[in-house]
Amino acid sequence: MILSTSFFVSLLSVLATAKPMVSRTMVVHESRVAPGDNFVQSSAAPAEKELTLRIALKQNNIAGLEAELYKVSDPASKFYGQHLTLEEVVEFVKPTDETSAAVSSWLSENNVDARPITPAGDMLEIKLPVSQANDLLSAKFSVFTHVTTRKTMIRTLEYSLPAELTQFIEFVHPTTVFATALDPRPKLVAASRGKRAAPVANDLPGECASSMTPACLRELYGIPTTPATQRSTTLGVAGFIDVRSHSSQQDFLTRFRPDIDPSATFALETLNGGSNPQNRSQAGVEADLDIQYTIGLATGVPVTFISAGDDNTDDDLGGFLDMAILLINDPNRPSVLTTSYGFQAETDFPLSVAVNLCNTYMQLGALGTSVLFASGDGGVSGGQSRPCNNFVAAFPASCPFVTSVGSTGGINQSPGISEIGSTFSSGGFSNYFPIPAYQAKDVAAYLAFIDSLGTIPESGRFNRSGRGFPDVSAQGENFPIVLNGEFVTVEGTSCSSPTFASLVAAGKPILGFLNPFLYSPAGHAALNDVLFGDNLGCGTDGFFGHAGWDAVTGLGTPNYTALRTTVGL
Numbered sequence: 101m102i103l104s105t106s107f108f109v110s111l112l113s114v115l116a117t118a119k120p121m122v123s124r125t126m127v128v129h130e131s132r133v134a135p136g137d138n139f140v141q142s143s144a145a146p147a148e149k150e151l152t153l154r155i156a157l158k159q160n161n162i163a164g165l166e167a168e169l170y171k172v173s174d175p176a177s178k179f180y181g182q183h184l185t186l187e188e189v190v191e192f193v194k195p196t197d198e199t200s201a202a203v204s205s206w207l208s209e210n211n212v213d214a215r216p217i218t219p220a221g222d223m224l225e226i227k228l229p230v231s232q233a234n235d236l237l238s239a240k241f242s243v244f245t246h247v248t249t250r251k252t253m254i255r256t257l258e259y260s261l262p263a264e265l266t267q268f269i270e271f272v273h274p275t276t277v278f279a280t281a282l283d284p285r286p287k288l289v290a291a292s293r294g295k296r297a298a299p300v301a302n303d304l305p306g307e308c309a310s311s312m313t314p315a316c317l318r319e320l321y322g323i324p325t326t327p328a329t330q331r332s333t334t335l336g337v338a339g340f341i342d343v344r345s346h347s348s349q350q351d352f353l354t355r356f357r358p359d360i361d362p363s364a365t366f367a368l369e370t371l372n373g374g375s376n377p378q379n380r381s382q383a384g385v386e387a388d389l390d391i392q393y394t395i396g397l398a399t400g401v402p403v404t405f406i407s408a409g410d411d412n413t414d415d416d417l418g419g420f421l422d423m424a425i426l427l428i429n430d431p432n433r434p435s436v437l438t439t440s441y442g443f444q445a446e447t448d449f450p451l452s453v454a455v456n457l458c459n460t461y462m463q464l465g466a467l468g469t470s471v472l473f474a475s476g477d478g479g480v481s482g483g484q485s486r487p488c489n490n491f492v493a494a495f496p497a498s499c500p501f502v503t504s505v506g507s508t509g510g511i512n513q514s515p516g517i518s519e520i521g522s523t524f525s526s527g528g529f530s531n532y533f534p535i536p537a538y539q540a541k542d543v544a545a546y547l548a549f550i551d552s553l554g555t556i557p558e559s560g561r562f563n564r565s566g567r568g569f570p571d572v573s574a575q576g577e578n579f580p581i582v583l584n585g586e587f588v589t590v591e592g593t594s595c596s597s598p599t600f601a602s603l604v605a606a607g608k609p610i611l612g613f614l615n616p617f618l619y620s621p622a623g624h625a626a627l628n629d630v631l632f633g634d635n636l637g638c639g640t641d642g643f644f645g646h647a648g649w650d651a652v653t654g655l656g657t658p659n660y661t662a663l664r665t666t667v668g669l
């Protein structure tokens with residue numbers, strides 16, 4: 101870990117000369133009137149219970165980093181592909197000396213030790229008992245219980261900061277956040293669990309309508325089976341629940357990739373106790389799916405399974421943030437990262453917290469990692485009902501610095517129609533992130549189409565100035581996987597993100613942040629525009645597919661051959 105040692109030094113020197121406690125004027129920094137949905141306040145938090153909190157410091161020039169990111173990600177720029185070094189990223193992200201000094205003197209006055217957890221020192225971690233946290237932040241940390249899951253968390257409805265520090269501190273976390281974690285995700289649904297998909301080797305495209313095997317995906321998108329000779333790319337698969345079966349993977353590869361070694365392995369990188377076996381419902385489904393399809397599709401690409409356990413700050417944002425920080429610190433970070441976990445609503449987090457995590461993905465993009473997220477699922481599917489409202493954006497899919505991947509299905513249904521957007525595939529517009537320049541033209545064209553429809557979907561019910569997602573899509577229905585030794589069929593955007601990511605990783609160049617390329621004329625030309633489908637699976641809260649970008653399938657599905665021609669995959 102490359103941590104800011106200068107911060108330690110300055111903190112220690114302040115500690116050595118610590119003055120007696122100074123009384124400061126406190127101002128409320130964040131508050132809410134009531135706990136999150138379905139949480140009730142059950143008791144005061146035990147005074148001696150230790151809390152781990154993160155303090156996000158104001159970064160000195162995040163706008164500068166964003167400008168650099170676009171320079172190196174826009175194919176029209178002469179700096180295209182010249183990704184930044186960690187040191188260069190740190191220069192933009194680190195807090196000013198004034199910020200660090202002001203915050204460290206406040207903490208030392210209160211005898212609180214802080215540890216920087218990012219290479220730039222912009223995020224500090226403090227561990228302190230509830231009683232001390234209550235004093236430090238003029239807070240009232242309490243135990244809150246979820247009414248159905250009975251899960252408890254310690255939160256406060258309000259906290260304060262010294263008035264002179266509010267300009268230096270973005271937020272303290274977790275405090276007022278009630279995100280119910282990864283919850284119904286891995287929202288992958290087994291369309292016919294238990295029913296054998298009965299896939300056969302050497303699938304013919306005609307059979308792909310009922311079983312979307314790796315061979316079908318290769319055929320459909322032109323993915324090569326031979327590994328590139330000079331390989332520079334690597335593929336990271338994020339896992340937040342680390343159950344994954346090696347024997348299932350072998351069975352899968354034996355059946356669907358008889359040409360490669362079925363015991364093909366992946367590297368394992370763990371954080372937050374991710375190496376400990378854990379069980380949760382459907383835990384194995386997501387990890388098995390992600391590993392089976394990435395190894396099965398990205399021929400010869402080194403795959404790393406990055407597994408986060410539960411041992412984070414009692415809040416799954418911690419898992420996402422910690423994983424991003426781990427990768428920023430890792431000189432061997434993957435060039436492509438796919439994540440099929442996320443939150444149903446960006447509004448589960450305060451804006452400041454969502455922006456901070458999104459900007460952490462911006463850092464990864466600047467360093468040269470393509471960050472892909474499943475766009476999220478909703479609606480009734482596979483006999484399961486999942487909460488869904490496409491007028492509230494899923495997160496991190498709504499972050500403009502990730503490539504959000506939606507789902508398609510429908511093969512060979514009618515002549516001339518190759519793919520159709522999946523009804524469960526989440527898409528829409530963010531209330532937190534404004535439209536980034538790279539998609540402004542495409543989104544404007546789609547809004548004009550929506551307006552031409554009249555009232556359906558109701559134009560007033562989503563944010564016309566928000567970032568539109570997904571960016572792209574890929575098949576996400578009828579995927580056979582091996583689960584507990586049995587073939588089952590699954591569906592979801594959880595299938596689509598690993599598929600698109602494998603295709604990007606199967607190419608040679610390190611592309612970094614993909615979106616400016618994808619929305620460029622060359623990107624448009626390398627994607628199959630999906631014209632049909634809607635994500636109205638949740639009722640009326642959804643969108644229709646259309647020519648060009650749409651809020652169901654984004655720009656469309658990949659064409660490997662065309663991508664190879666335009667970006668030299």
Ligand SMILES: *[C@@H]1O[C@H](CO)[C@@H](O)[C@H](O)[C@H]1NC(C)=O
Pocket residue numbers: 378379
């Ligand atoms: C975890 O899974 C094992 C095997 O399926 C089971 O025996 C055990 O009870 C599970 N543990 C928990 C905590 O659910």
Ligand SMILES: *[C@@H]1O[C@H](CO)[C@@H](O)[C@H](O)[C@H]1NC(C)=O
Pocket residue numbers: 530531532533534535563564565566567
């Ligand atoms: C709509 O999006 C913009 C841009 O992100 C944001 O400033 C605004 O607050 C959003 N409106 C609502 C009602 O959330």
Ligand SMILES: *[C@@H]1O[C@H](CO)[C@@H](O)[C@H](O)[C@H]1NC(C)=O
Pocket residue numbers: 320628659660661662
């Ligand atoms: C993919 O792109 C290639 C080259 O541009 C083109 O010949 C082919 O028809 C495309 N495939 C599809 C399915 O559009």
